[in-house]
Amino acid sequence: ATDTQMELVADLSEKYSFADVRVTHEQNLVLPHVKKADLFALWSELDAAELGTANLGYVTDIISCPGLDYCALATARSIPLSQRISERFGDLDRQHDIGELKIKISGCINACGHHHVGHIGILGLDKRGKEFYQITLGGDASQDASIGKIAGAGFSEAEVVDAIESLVTKYIDIRESGERFIDTYRRVGMDPFKEVLYGDR
Numbered sequence: 001a002t003d004t005q006m007e008l009v010a011d012l013s014e015k016y017s018f019a020d021v022r023v024t025h026e027q028n029l030v031l032p033h034v035k036k037a038d039l040f041a042l043w044s045e046l047d048a049a050e051l052g053t054a055n056l057g058y059v060t061d062i063i064s065c066p067g068l069d070y071c072a073l074a075t076a077r078s079i080p081l082s083q084r085i086s087e088r089f090g091d092l093d094r095q096h097d098i099g100e101l102k103i104k105i106s107g108c109i110n111a112c113g114h115h116h117v118g119h120i121g122i123l124g125l126d127k128r129g130k131e132f133y134q135i136t137l138g139g140d141a142s143q144d145a146s147i148g149k150i151a152g153a154g155f156s157e158a159e160v161v162d163a164i165e166s167l168v169t170k171y172i173d174i175r176e177s178g179e180r181f182i183d184t185y186r187r188v189g190m191d192p193f194k195e196v197l198y199g200d201r
Contacts, residue, residue, distance in 0.1 A: 001051070008049050016042045027063055028056065058095040059103060059168065060086040063114060067107030067124060068131075074107035076124025076131040076157075081105060084161050089168070098168060101181040104139070117141040119182045120167060121148045122160065133160040137167070137193055138185045149190060152198050166196045 001009075009029060013021045016038050017031035024030060034042055046052040055061050062085060065071065067078030082105055089095060104118030108125075115121030121136035132154035139148030155163045168181075170193055175184045185193070 005049050005051055008045070009051070012042060012045055026061065028061070053092060055092065055095055057100045057102070059089045059098050059101045060095060062086065062103045062105060063118070064105040065107050065112035067105075071107060071112075073110055074124065075109075075126035076107050076133065078105045078107040078113060078124060081122065081124075081133070081157070081160065085164055088161055088165060098172065099180055101168070101171075102141075103164070114141065115139070116147050117145065118148060119180075119185070120164060122164075125154055127154065131157045133157070135160075135163060135167075135197065137190060138182065140182050151190065151194055163197055167193055170196045 009021060009031075010019075013019050013031050016034045018033055020032055022030040022032060031042065043052050053060075062082045064078040064082040066074070067076060067081075068074040069077055069079055085103060089098070100119075102119045103122065104113050104115045104120075105122045106113035106115040106124065109123070111123070115123045115136060117139040118136070119139060121139050123134045123136065125132045125134055133156075134154040135151045136148030137151055138146055140146045171181050171184050174188060174192060175181075176187070179187070
């Protein structure tokens with residue numbers, strides 16, 4: 001979000017939610033105590049500022065640490081990667097077709113972005129002075145928690161968004177009715193996904 005958008009959120013919180021704004025674990029903002037009668041007006045103002053997209057839990061609702069742009073511990077950038085993935089999957093109809101898919105990105109092994117519990121996790125690494133990204137699959141922070149497994153060798157900054165798209169495409173091809181990404185992964189395992197990631201490498 002831009003500084004202008006965040007100033008608008010502050011103004012709207014004063015107007016609709018007693019100046020109360022909360023940040024969730026999943027890096028979303030909540031304006032509590034909004035009257036039901038004011039919900040549409042609030043959404044309209046947020047939507048006019050490009051903050052009204054209903055993408056909660058979808059592929060563009062990414063958890064990301066600050067990464068190399070803002071953190072001295074990081075070994076790779078996280079925020080620009082998150083933005084590139086969001087742009088690639090920006091069409092809301094496509095997001096709804098994909099369904100719930102939690103992507104989490106950490107810019108180093110400290111795992112502040114909780115990549116290890118993302119349905120698709122991405123860990124930024126430094127490989128001989130270049131940014132590389134290791135992909136984990138099958139993580140879940142819900143009640144049925146699991147730690148993601150490393151898919152294989154890392155991808156360069158130029159390759160990683162295409163790698164994520166190949167995973168999503170494979171999931172759509174093999175999912176059964178009503179299955180989320182994590183359900184499909186648990187049913188079929190790593191192999192079909194590993195094949196699309198590394199079959200030509």
